[in-house]
Amino acid sequence: MTTRPFLIAAAAAALLAPVPGSAALKQGAKAPEIVTSGALAGKTFSFDLQKALKQGPVVLYFFPKAFTQGCTLEAHAFAEAMPQFKAAGAQVVGLSADDLPTLQKFSTEECRDAFPVAQASAQTIKSYDVAFARDGKDTGLSDRTSYVIAPSGKVVMVHSDLDWRKHVELTLAAVKSLGKP
Template sequence: MLDPGDSAPAVSAPNQRGESVSPDFEEPTVVYFYPKDFTGGCTIEANDFQDALPEFRDSGIAVYGVSMDDVDTHADFADEEGIDFELLADTDGAVAEAFGLDTSEGYTDRLTFVLAGGEVVAVYDPEMADPSGHAREVLTETREKYVS
């Protein structure tokens, strides 16, 4: 798994609209990995990021959710939950593997990376607690430390 100080990987994947997305990790960026669309904790976490999205955007922080679900599943999930940020469809696990995550079970663990200046600056493991409130924690710390 990538750690703070490691270089940000160059990745691309289709979003929920089928468009190829290549995040710019020079700017403050949150990439959160989650196991599966339409599951309890994953839905809570996605809604938390969506609720805080205006503040992320006002602070110049991009947000990407990544799972191994396909584009159609992401599209359905985004529509049903009102998700307005990019959900990357990492069906082959290439994005997860670039971050050093295990994909052998067909999904990834719940982990969040904050990147800025072309490197990983923070890693969060919301698996250790209720994913509710995780987005707010990431927003607060990222704004304080990595937004000028």
């Protein structure tokens, strides 16, 4: 009899557990335009994907919410790998639906001033098909999806998984496969 409440709780937890989205942008697709504001080392900046691509490949990694465990660990991993991304000629930009003051703090504390994070508008989340849904309802957050965009504007790699641990490794390998511009 004591297993019944446990089973009910386990079933409820399974229904409420987030399910990773599957990114609609496939390899070879043209990356939608992004013009937004964000933060680097706590200071605001403007980000324009088209301008950034003129300097080389861009890693766009969408994350659900600043200062949550997975997003913090992912930011630390990207920060530690920034010398390798820079050596490969790539820029990394984290994107979330967080407000600018939160991103300013996150850029310093968790991104360790190593790379920028920017605001993902509802339109950006939709155009990159990274909406995070729970129980079939849009939460207004993005899921955890990483894209590598070649200077041509084409998507060369997509990885969509709520587990943060492979995002840095896979995006770095994709960037390196492009060769330094």
